[in-house]
Amino acid sequence: xxxxxxxxxxxxxxxxxxxxxxxxxxxxxxxxxxxxxxxxxxxxxxxxxxxxxxxxxxxxxxxxxxxxxxxxxxxxxxxxxxxxxxxxxxxxxxxxxxxxxxxxxxxxxxxxxxxxxxxxxxxxxxxxxxxxxxxxxxxxxxxxxxxxxxxxxxxxxxxxxxxxxxxxxxxxxxxxxxxxxxxxxxxxxxxxxxxxxxxxxxxxxxxxxxxxxxxxxxxxxxxxxxxxxxxxxxxxxxxxxxxxxxxxxxxxxxxxxxxxxxxxxxxxxxxxxxxxxxxxxxxxxxxxxxxxxxxxx
Amino acid sequence: xxxxxxxxxxxxxxxxxxxxxxxxxxxxxxxxxxxxxxxxxxxxxxxxxxxxxxxxxxxxxxxxxxxxxxxxxxxxxxxxxxxxxxxxxxxxxxxxxxxxxxxxxxxxxxxxxxxxxxxxxxxxxxxxxxxxxxxxxxxxxxxxxxxxxxxxxxxxxxxxxxxxxxxxxxxxxxxxxxxxxxxxxxxxxxxxxxxxxxxxxxxxxxxxxxxxxxxxxxxxxxxxxxxxxxxxxxxxxxxxxxxxxxx
Numbered sequence: 001x002x003x004x005x006x007x008x009x010x011x012x013x014x015x016x017x018x019x020x021x022x023x024x025x026x027x028x029x030x031x032x033x034x035x036x037x038x039x040x041x042x043x044x045x046x047x048x049x050x051x052x053x054x055x056x057x058x059x060x061x062x063x064x065x066x067x068x069x070x071x072x073x074x075x076x077x078x079x080x081x082x083x084x085x086x087x088x089x090x091x092x093x094x095x096x097x098x099x100x101x102x103x104x105x106x107x108x109x110x111x112x113x114x115x116x117x118x119x120x121x122x123x124x125x126x127x128x129x130x131x132x133x134x135x136x137x138x139x140x141x142x143x144x145x146x147x148x149x150x151x152x153x154x155x156x157x158x159x160x161x162x163x164x165x166x167x168x169x170x171x172x173x174x175x176x177x178x179x180x181x182x183x184x185x186x187x188x189x190x191x192x193x194x195x196x197x198x199x200x201x202x203x204x205x206x207x208x209x210x211x212x213x214x215x216x217x218x219x220x221x222x223x224x225x226x227x228x229x230x231x232x233x234x235x236x237x238x239x240x241x242x243x244x245x246x247x248x249x250x251x252x253x254x255x256x257x258x259x260x261x262x263x264x265x266x267x268x269x270x271x272x273x274x275x276x277x278x279x280x281x282x283x284x285x286x287x288x289x290x291x292x293x294x295x296x297x
Numbered sequence: 298x299x300x301x302x303x304x305x306x307x308x309x310x311x312x313x314x315x316x317x318x319x320x321x322x323x324x325x326x327x328x329x330x331x332x333x334x335x336x337x338x339x340x341x342x343x344x345x346x347x348x349x350x351x352x353x354x355x356x357x358x359x360x361x362x363x364x365x366x367x368x369x370x371x372x373x374x375x376x377x378x379x380x381x382x383x384x385x386x387x388x389x390x391x392x393x394x395x396x397x398x399x400x401x402x403x404x405x406x407x408x409x410x411x412x413x414x415x416x417x418x419x420x421x422x423x424x425x426x427x428x429x430x431x432x433x434x435x436x437x438x439x440x441x442x443x444x445x446x447x448x449x450x451x452x453x454x455x456x457x458x459x460x461x462x463x464x465x466x467x468x469x470x471x472x473x474x475x476x477x478x479x480x481x482x483x484x485x486x487x488x489x490x491x492x493x494x495x496x497x498x499x500x501x502x503x504x505x506x507x508x509x510x511x512x513x514x515x516x517x518x519x520x521x522x523x524x525x526x527x528x529x530x531x532x533x534x535x536x537x538x539x540x541x542x543x544x
Binding site for chain 2: 001004005008010011012013014015017018019021022024025026027028029030031032033035042046090093094096097098102105106109110112113115116117118119120122123124126127128132133134135137138141152167171198199200231232235236239240241250253254257258263266267270271273274277278281
């Protein structure tokens with residue numbers, strides 16, 4: 001055993017940095033979850049702090065916490081309902097574009113927003129929606145309506161998140177589907193044409209079944225993210241006026257933990273959402289194994 | 298076979314939809330460009346849609362002349378370059394090492410990596426670890442924690458397994474060591490894959506505002522995206538104060 005391991009000493013040396021990095025930045029923080037059950041304060045040691053049982057979980061009595069859970073689920077379900085089918089339809093449409101140059105142009109343009117940060121997206125939204133000369137309010141004014149303060153409105157926050165999320169990622173998310181479509185045997189389409197199947201029938205009976213495995217993998221991968229909406233997108237667009245609907249689990253942890261120093265409580269909230277996330281992955285994986293015969297692992 | 302009338306209408310509809318989508322993506326950038334080339338007070342009156350009305354370079358002069366912004370760009374460029382090349386090197390080395398199917402403990406190490414993709418300690422323990430390691434509030438907090446990417450490693454591993462083993466075996470027979478095989482066979486053959494993963498890593502570094510906002514306090518260390526994020530927050534505070542004036 002050791003002789004064989006010695007033979008691979010260079011390989012181990014190459015893997016070593018990765019193993020050390022994972023230990024430092026993934027496994028040590030996992031052990032740090034014990035903070036959720038301790039009265040830890042910054043400056044003291046994690047292992048030396050006192051156990052306090054479930055004291056840090058008293059947030060379950062905080063109505064604000066349940067409001068945050070509700071916001072998280074509301075936004076993530078909305079994003080899922082719109083964000084999951086949209087790239088499938090877009091991929092099917094792009095696939096039907098016959099002109100090759102136009103097709104490549106459409107694809108390239110649709111990938112573009114993915115490469116901009118959510119901060120930039122927030123600025124774009126702001127410049128369109130601001131009360132001071134923003135395009136949208138300009139038009140509303142011209143049509144004789146009252147200007148709307150979109151950025152600070154609790155009614156408009158969710159539509160803004162969903163639509164800007166679609167705008168940014170829908171094109172990028174077609175990549176997997178387009179790749180799957182390109183692996184479908186062209187002979188199938190030829191045969192269908194001979195049989196007299198129209199375009200719609202070809203899409204229904206060849207293209208869609210052909211990308212079904214991809215659809216189910218993407219579905220499995222997106223279910224666990226239902227619990228974390230992604231602070232990356234929410235935080236830049238959250239402000240004092242819309243916080244009531246914008247506050248989600250991630251921002252709640254951030255505010256209570258890093259900004260206000262309630263480390264124990266924030267870790268406890270984080271732990272609950274991590275465990276729910278893990279349960280969601282395992283459950284969807286099991287279901288997929290039952291249905292498709294194979295899961296992710 | 299000729300397309301039916303219905304199919305032709307469908308084709309036309311798709312083209313129209315695709316054109317609309319392209320406009321919806323490209324127009325915002327054009328709009329921002331027009332506004333940025335217009336004087337601010339004039340733009341605030343509205344009506345600047347495509348073309349600047351009262352043209353000026355002043356906004357760009359202010360941005361490029363601002364010491365803080367220039368420095369922020371320097372931080373962003375430095376972290377993108379160092380983070381991308383460092384990240385590719387560490388991740389590729391690990392993927393290559395693990396591509397040896399007869400490596401003892403291989404399964405165990407792969408599981409060790411996989412677990413980190415499924416579960417994590419959460420933000421607070423991670424932050425405490427950064428503080429403990431002395432990384433918080435240094436430039437290296439942008440680089441070191443992200444050097445290894447489990448996701449990218451699995452992509453690379455799959456790619457390396459696609460390289461014919463005969464190539465590697467013949468190099469071994471010629472006396473090439475693992476490092477030499479990695480640099481002279483694997484890297485040249487993986488260029489397209491490395492370029493793609495490198496691009497994604499670089500974009501990730503360029504667009505990250507989060508670590509700059511919460512893991513460093515020194516204003517000299519903030520990247521551009523964090524600077525922009527701070528401006529957004531500052532606007533919110535101004536709005537709050539202004540709306541409070543009447544009350």
